[in-house]
Amino acid sequence: MASNRPAQPTSFAPNDTHTFGYASGKDEGTWEEWNPTEDSVLPVRGRHRVGKQRGGGLARSSTVLGVGVIAAVGAGGMATAAPGKAPVSISLPDLSSVTESAKALISDGGSSAPKGSTTPLTSAGLTSVDTAQGATDAGEALRARIMQQAESQQNQVDTAAQQAAQAAAAKKAVALAAKQQDDAEAKAAAVKKKAEDAAKAEAEAERLAELAKSYSLPTSSYTLTSTFGEAGSMWSSGYHTGLDFAAPTGTLIKAIHSGTITEAGWAGSYGYRTILTLDDGTELWFCHQSSISVSVGQKVATGDVIGRVGATGNVTGPHLHLEVHPGGAATGIDPMAWLQGKGLNP
Known part of the structure; x- marks a missing residue:
């Protein structure tokens, strides 16, 4: 609404003879203030723009x-009307x-505004599950769901960690049990092997003891001087081919085992030699004898005297030179090992 124009100043002093239609005179010199109203003031002329309403405004x-x-x-x-008026x-x-x-x-109007809802905002996000659980506030229900989901995820993490720890412990226990079992089996195998070895040794000792009853050392009061395989220029083969029992001349020489005399006589560098052939074909050579007490074809038993120690042939002193030829072979084997295999220890 346009404001009222201000009152025009007067160029004359009012008196009691001039009376205006806008005020009423009272006593002289006393005037009421002019308060123009809508009825007393003409409307202001001019243009007033009115905004056009767009489509759908109605x-x-x-x-x-x-x-x-x-x-x-x-x-x-x-x-209710303005103050001072009766309600309508x-x-x-x-x-x-x-x-x-x-x-x-x-x-x-072509408007696509969404339909309103009478549901309070605090319960707009509630689900049937929330309602069933007694929830009345959407925010609290959402917070409860978030906390429940976080707790569920934490429980899953804890469960996975616990399962991993249990799996690791089980794996460790299985490995420990397997190791203990392997150790126990190894220990049992070692004990068994030891017992078997002891049993074998005992059996072999018994066999040799029994075998020794049928075998005997070739002489007594002796000293071993040269062993099999020793190298030297005094032997034509370049090495020693037997085992030497040094003993005084005339010391008895005995049959090591039962067998047959297949040779008895002079043998060049071996001096006087006697060959005893055992039942398995092994030949025992007794060399450098001072005398021979048996003849070819004679059967002898273990311990029978077959000759005496001497220094005949290629020697440096009296001794018995013993050789062992399995199967009558030209090359002999170590007499020490063969005697030990028969239970004898020279």
């Missing part, structure tokens, strides 16, 4: 009006008709 205005009407009804169904009753249509009218206006 529908929107009607919708707002409908909402306002509903709000008024919710407030009590009574509008307002008749309102049925709410259902107003709602239908608002829907129609929205549809006519």
Whole structure:
């Protein structure tokens, strides 16, 4: 609304003979203030621009009006006038008709505004599960769901860690049990092998002891001087081919085992030699004898005297030179090892 123009100043002093239509004189020198009103002041002439309403404005205005009407009804169904005036009753249509009218206006105006909801905002996000659990506030329900999900994830992590720890412990226990079993088996195998070896040694000792009863050393009161395989220029083969028992001349020479005399006589560098052939074909050569007490073809038993120690042939002193030829072979083997295999220890 345009404001009123200010009052024009007067060029004359008022007196009791001039009376204006806008004020009433009272006592002389006393005037009431001029308060122009809408009735006493002419409207200001001029152009006033009015904004054009765009399409759909009527529908929107009607919708707002409908909402306002509903709000008024919710407030009590009574509008109150300005202070000092009597209240005026307002008749309102049925709410259902107003709602239908608002829907129609929205549809006519081409508006796609979403329909309103009477659900309170605090319960708008509640699900049936939340409601069943007694939740009444959407925020609290959301917070509870988040906390529940976090707790579930933490429980999953804890469960996975616990399962991993249990698996590692089980694996360690299995490995430890396997190691203990392997150790126990190895120990048992070692004990068994030791027992078997002891049993074998005992059996071999018994066999040799029994065998020794049928074998005997070739002489007594002797000293071993040269062993098998020793190198030297005094031997034609370049090495020693037998085992020497040094003993005084005339010391008895005995049959080591039962067998048959296959040779008895002079043998060049071997001096006087006697060959005893055993039942398995092994030949025993007794060399450098001073005398021979048996003849070819004679059967002898273990311990029978077959000759005496001497220094005949290629020698440096009296001794018995013993050789062993398995199967009558030209090359002999170590007499020491052969005697030990028969239970004898020279």
